[in-house]
Amino acid sequence: MPCREREVNPVTETFPRSPDAKPPTMIDVARRAGVGLGTVSRVVNGGAGVRAETADRVRAAIDELGFQRNEVARALRPGKKSSSLALVLGDLTNPFFATIAKASLEVAGQSGFAVVLGSVDEDPEGEKRAIQELIGRQVAGLMIVPDQSDHSFLVSAGVPVVFVDRPAHGIDADIVMVDNEAGGKVATDHLLRQGHRRVAILLAPSYYTTGRRLRGYRRAHREAGVPVDESLVVLLPEGTAEEAEKATRRLMDQADPPTALFASTNFVTEGVLRGLGDNTQPAVVGFDDFRMADMLPTPVTVVASDIADLGRTAAHLLLARAAGTDTRPPQRIVLPAVLIQRGSGERPPV
């Protein structure tokens, strides 16, 4: 190949481009390096099948022009899904979701994948729309913390999906979750074993998950031979701390108040503690650990699982599915939940 490298003005062509200039493309790089377009592509993608000397020249041109591969154009090619994963979940302000996001972000980043967050209104319709949009963005895979609506529209999307924390209706896909029933049972067992006979449970509305926790609660009662007072099973339509606070006050104000409370969610736990105020009599166990739990006046006993691991596992699984490495039938991965005793759950009944 004769040297076709032309003399160029280093000021205009070197990296700090004038703001209006369009970013350089592979074609620019090819011209600059005096090679063909295909060769540039090969170098950019690892350089296999290119003479070392040629590859160096191309790399030099890339540096000089400040070339950056246009991921959008790349993703347009058939078969080449974009190197992004989508993550659809609820309120990031909830440390539970934030932890999942952080963990999956880390795992995805290690494989050169970005993570697109779906906007996360509470309504099912919003979730569906968000998912559709993400699919339109050609993400390589979806991680979804689903609501209880139908997700069958995903089966034809042609994108691998991993559900996190709870399964979805209408589709058989990978699911990574916590052992909710065992967690609910462990928490309730713990309270019953200390002699509590009136154990309230406050449930946030994440139907599947809390349903399982409630099931554990009931099973613990059954096995202990303690009847469940249905007035102590409280469903919170919103699941906010404020709601839980009010519900707790109502519970404690009734004629025969519970001697122990099991909060099914970290926000609910917060509300319960607020509702109890200075009343340090009732025992409290929360589901999901939270920051500062050990620093409160009475440190809070919780049933906790490794939420970061939840996110990591889901991301790893999804990446393997997206890469086609993992072709097993849909997996169901259940992470354990363990009891962390800190004080609030060890109070004896009055």
Next chain:
Amino acid sequence: MPCREREVNPVTETFPRSPDAKPPTMIDVARRAGVGLGTVSRVVNGGAGVRAETADRVRAAIDELGFQRNEVARALRPGKKSSSLALVLGDLTNPFFATIAKASLEVAGQSGFAVVLGSVDEDPEGEKRAIQELIGRQVAGLMIVPDQSDHSFLVSAGVPVVFVDRPAHGIDADIVMVDNEAGGKVATDHLLRQGHRRVAILLAPSYYTTGRRLRGYRRAHREAGVPVDESLVVLLPEGTAEEAEKATRRLMDQADPPTALFASTNFVTEGVLRGLGDNTQPAVVGFDDFRMADMLPTPVTVVASDIADLGRTAAHLLLARAAGTDTRPPQRIVLPAVLIQRGSGERPPV
């Protein structure tokens, strides 16, 4: 236009496609509706300049085929940036960042924009790489919580940038931040006014931000005529709670311990509280509010600002920049920080 609509098998062509079939394109829609490609595009983009009857036929075809616009192909067209914003920030587990993420996600979502999260290692090199990758993904704009490294490479990126919480070196761009100096001054004023003369400040390493807070701390001392004991100015290389805990213990163990502590960050505040343990003598003021702050044994006094508003403002500004609606010179928006008295900051000196 003669009716060219052909008889098709509703089973194979209706929405739940066989899993291997490729998703339908505009061309498929055009064929199905018996119109041209351009017409489909016009309908998809709002339908201006298309006869109502034709538009209906196209929409019907879209529904029947389950067509979903390929955002990637759309973004490939020159000038059409993708409808995604990028958000690059630190540890999502930190409620400060999580709140920003949530707020900007909301605002972006309302405008039909998705948000891509950059993987956020702590090292500057990682941040730069993450940003470059996001630019390669043709995002319409960048929201960055920058570190102290040079960001001049962004001036030639041709993408609007809004910095959040702190300005960046090497580039003059929009910045939305908290009034750190005033916050630092208010907190220190508050402590000095109660007679504290030995006020320690513990600084997490977010150079610009904490520098400003320190400046407020110094200014408060100067105006009050109280000399600053430099041994009470503690820099924490990592800024973690653990580090702050150790540093607090060291401070309190020294011969002449401080009677008040100002923690420059929510994680640092947590560490300070842990470090003090049962010692309820020293006054404590934290920067940034945090969940449960009011529920600790002594509720924690903080200097706080509306972090969600920080994220919202940044997202709105960025959207306007991306749309070209806002062509003002780079803005500098500073949000106020107010003192929230809860108890820990109102303890008198011993």
Next chain:
DNA sequence: CTCCTGGATGGTAACGTTTCCAACCTCTAC
């Protein structure tokens, strides 16, 4: 010397969309 093999390289067709332009139709004005 010729043929063949195999690695390196250049060129071109896709990918699915938007945008532009030309073509067409209908209607009004002359």
Next chain:
DNA sequence: GTAGAGGTTGGAAACGTTACCATCCAGGAG
């Protein structure tokens, strides 16, 4: 009846990349 305007429509080019194929060259085998 013709011209022109204005509204609809179809078709093709372009965006930047990758995959494929053809070409070219060097070197070894016959």
